[in-house]
Amino acid sequence: MQIVLFGPPGAGKGTQAKFISEKFNVPHISTGDILRENVREGTALGKKAKVFMDNGALVPDELLIDLIRDRLQKPDTKKGFLLDGFPRTIAQAEALDPILDDINKNLDAVVNVDVGANELISRLSGRRTCRSCGATYNIKSNPPKVPGVCDQCGGELYQRADDTEAAIKHRIEVYQKQTQPLIDYYRKKGLLIDIDGEREIDEVRSDILKALERLQ
Ligand code: AP5
Ligand code: MG
Ligand code: ZN
Numbered sequence: 031m032q033i034v035l036f037g038p039p040g041a042g043k044g045t046q047a048k049f050i051s052e053k054f055n056v057p058h059i060s061t062g063d064i065l066r067e068n069v070r071e072g073t074a075l076g077k078k079a080k081v082f083m084d085n086g087a088l089v090p091d092e093l094l095i096d097l098i099r100d101r102l103q104k105p106d107t108k109k110g111f112l113l114d115g116f117p118r119t120i121a122q123a124e125a126l127d128p129i130l131d132d133i134n135k136n137l138d139a140v141v142n143v144d145v146g147a148n149e150l151i152s153r154l155s156g157r158r159t160c161r162s163c164g165a166t167y168n169i170k171s172n173p174p175k176v177p178g179v180c181d182q183c184g185g186e187l188y189q190r191a192d193d194t195e196a197a198i199k200h201r202i203e204v205y206q207k208q209t210q211p212l213i214d215y216y217r218k219k220g221l222l223i224d225i226d227g228e229r230e231i232d233e234v235r236s237d238i239l240k241a242l243e244r245l246q
Pocket of ligand 3: 160161162163164165180181182183184185
């Protein structure tokens with residue numbers, strides 16, 4: 031299965047990606063996670079990307095297209111993959127087709143997780159992420175058992191640099207201008223599956239898994 035998980039910042043892409051990749055046994059490829067790892071390790075890509083990310087702007091297309099080309103050529107994508115956070119512009123979507131041709135793959139579905147702006151702001155301002163394993167919590171809707179400590183691995187929970195009020199607002203605007211046009215782009219290709227993401231995590235999960243099982 032080759033799936034794109036699509037949606038605004040805070041829609042729950044990372045949260046749901048975990049369930050989908052486990053269920054269909056495909057690697058979860060989050061461009062945001064890969065970029066943050068590069069920032070942490072101080073690579074050339076990380077140094078270029080950091081300013082854009084901290085402000086909530088998109089990192090330039092060329093960098094993302096090179097990154098995703100390299101990642102999709104790794105052997106673990108033979109069984110399929112789940113893209114989270116890519117493509118995010120029409121230029122990225124157009125660049126993805128020849129990359130997929132090279133590895134003899136097609137997209138099966140683009141899952142569009144829809145959530146309104148007010149709910150996004152509340153989710154992102156309460157998010158906490160594990161420094162060790164990347165698990166995501168929310169101090170309001172999905173708190174860890176012990177504050178500041180990851181349930182799964184005991185790691186330290188932190189607040190992402192782009193989860194400040196100013197960066198959250200900018201990310202939502204950037205999404206509306208540059209990323210939302212992809213909804214029509216993929217709807218026209220017959221790939222779009224709309225999911226109401228403004229419900230409990232388990233309800234959203236069950237809807238997504240049901241829709242994807244129908245494709246198999
Ligand atoms: P990225 O890491 O992709 O961030 P994003 O798109 O802003 O999305 P988030 O990760 O913030 O949200 P999410 O949908 O994963 O939600 P989550 O599951 O965590 O990108 C970061 C940056 O990298 C970009 O701004 C850009 O600079 C750069 N970048 C990345 N890809 C790029 C690309 N292709 N091109 C250019 N630049 C790129 O959930 C959020 C919170 O809500 C959590 O606290 C969670 O517990 C909670 N929650 C989840 N589901 C529910 C629910 N159903 N009910 C209540 N709470 C919920
Ligand atoms: Mg995410
Ligand atoms: Zn952890």
